[in-house]
Amino acid sequence: ELLTGGPLYKIVLCGDICVGKSSFMFRACNNSFKKHIRSTLGVDFQNKTLKVTPSRTITVQLWDTAGQERFRSLTSSYFRRANGVILLYDVTNPASFLNVKDWMETITSSSAAGTPVMICGNKVDLRNKSHGRSQPVVYQNEGAQLAANYGALFMETSAALGENVEAALKTLGRHLQGKNESETGLIYDLKEHSEKENESSCCLTPQQKS
Template identity: 40%
Template sequence: MSDLFFPFRVIVLGDAAVGKSSLLRCFAEGPSGGTATPCPTVGVEFYSRTVPLPPAGKAKLQLWDTAGQERFRSITRSFYRSAAGVLLVFDLTNRASFERVPEWYREAAGEGPPAFVLVGHKCDLAAERAVSAEEAGQLAATLGMAFVETSARSNLNVELAFQTLAGGIQRALGRGGLAPHRGGSKKNNTPSQERF
């Protein structure tokens, strides 16, 4: 029996400078991709990686890195409607970025992506932490999503964050909560032919 192949569009949201690009590069290119200091994202950048999707499938995560600056928000919003999942990222050393998470969530949830994961990034900077794991976990529970602490610099839980999101997308697919235009069709070991 052939593996089932699912292409899923994922967007990464959060304030500027919380480490969205570092997380994506670490996940898509390996640990060395997360240690370089990236330039601020202008508009949207694209990455891709295939991950296993138990019990017998694979997911090609088509990863959209969005700019956090206000002047790019109109560009970013156009990607919400086609997303199957959202990583909501904040900086554990920057309380303001955490306090804006509900605003980011409301903005994206209005367009209906079925799966969200809250990511507290830069957990390696323990001495500078401004948000506790308990507080972040409570917010995630309130918003109905999982919470993962990560560090691209130390390659901590980066895989876990994306695998958790892929699992959430798979559950949404199973209960019929994923529209076909979000990449929910089954394919047999062939890449997606969709245009982006």
């Protein structure tokens, strides 16, 4: 299994336009950052092999979807075939955070029951700069609380710096692997599992936060 890259899981990246989905995928698969990436038209995908435990390797197929409203029906069709979803918002764009609610409704109605979701607050490298200009920003505790409300995983990331990008994929990958082995990994069980696995401040659960 280590030689073949292990089981393949399809993970759909979604979220508003310009939240950093393409940069997230590029960072995950190429370990570098492109400042100017054209908006995705339709869907793009790449494969990434991850070592989720010392003895367990999986391959994730990352599907980068378009954030524009006109592509929403196309995007939702990919949720039906997804094993997991990464939903991104931009911590310097509160509107993209508010729209997480709409995205979660689309994911829930379009994907199979129990499909795990990782909510990522991206562009944390820009938050202090925006806050310094007195521009509204989304704080970590707000993102963690929203994710907890949905029973979703949560992490703050920076595609520009590479911060927590691979960690987010590995955390979701471990849940997918565990779900595959037990077939009991409903989305509402994720809070319980994430408490055991994620001790770091980047993955706050409601209990750790309070």
